[in-house]
Amino acid sequence: MPEPALLSDPSDPAVQRLADLAKPSRGSVRTAIVEDQEPLVQALRAGVRFVEVYGESTRELPADVAALCAEHGVPVRLVEPAVLTKVFRSEKRPKVFGVANVPAPARFSALADGTGDVLVLDGVKIVGNIGAIVRTAVGLGARGVVLVDSDLPTIVDRRLVRASRGHVFSVPVLLETRERVTRWLTDAGLRVVDVDMDGSLSPESLGALDEDVALLLGAEKTGASDALQGLATDTVSVPIDSRVESLNVSVVAGIVLYARTRRGR
Structure with missing residues (x-):
């Protein structure tokens, strides 16, 4: 050179x-x-x-x-x-x-042929959390990340690139509307698991689900929207000490993604 x-x-x-x-x-x-x-x-x-x-x-x-x-x-x-x-x-x-x-925006077709779970973040707006989740998704074998109502204009937002340590380019990251995500999840036939504080299953139970799933996570305080929660066939929560009100959404994402890597073992 x-x-x-x-x-x-x-x-x-x-x-x-x-x-x-x-x-x-x-x-x-x-x-x-x-x-x-x-x-x-x-x-x-x-x-x-x-x-x-x-x-x-x-x-x-x-x-x-x-x-x-x-x-x-x-x-x-x-x-x-x-x-x-x-x-x-x-x-x-x-x-x-x-x-x-700037790469062309990722579309649902980018998820069609992949393997691994899909993370759907509904209303998660803190860019540092989104970046950490994207990085974890790459590290633990997720197929892609779908962002709904994130307020991000593009995945090359400098804050997101920095927070994900550049891994926002390593896996499909989609910026989508709630309506389009609802149609895609329905048409794709992907089993939706809502990760919620009041979920009935533990993370360990995720290992019993052999097929790829869509893991739905909402904002820490409000959770996912009713529209997307209505698609869920399962709900999962992470048990925590009663002195702690809630866990950061990026921490929860890491726990459930790791639990998913244990399936079949």
Whole structure:
């Protein structure tokens, strides 16, 4: 790979373009910033196409990032610290980041041929929780994650990419309406298990369900909507000490997904 070019002038038009990408966006975007080493590596491994990758000029580009950029033909440019300050303002400055072409939104067809359970998050809005669940879903073999009423405009939301450590690109993550999810679950014939504080079954009982299921989780305080809960044939709860009101939804997701890995054993 040729020697990386250096971006050193804060007044360079390229710097302003990067600064615009770093701003929060609610609309449709074609390119987005993926920051920090692990998310960048996971996105490159998942086949996300990058316009360019940038590294701080005072540091050596991480070896795995450099190797993946060379493998995929992604141009690399070094950036002076003053330029990074202008791009990211008062935010924590990443030492390495890339500008990626936003992948096409995942559709239900992406789940049709896969294996593993599907997580349906209904009304879960805290991005850190969503990212943690996506990362856990990848680690424990889920087929995909469907987000309903998440308030996220795109899966390349920088907060979500960061919270999932880049694994939002490793598994299909769908942004869908409650109505479309209801139709898909009905048409797909996927058994729906509602994970709820008042569920009648324990997580261990999930191991007795041999087929793939849709695990429905709602917000910590309110649970899933009546419309989706009405599709559930089973309800599961995680027993906890009475001194604790509830568990974080990402913790519950990890418990039930792990319980699902024990099926057949």
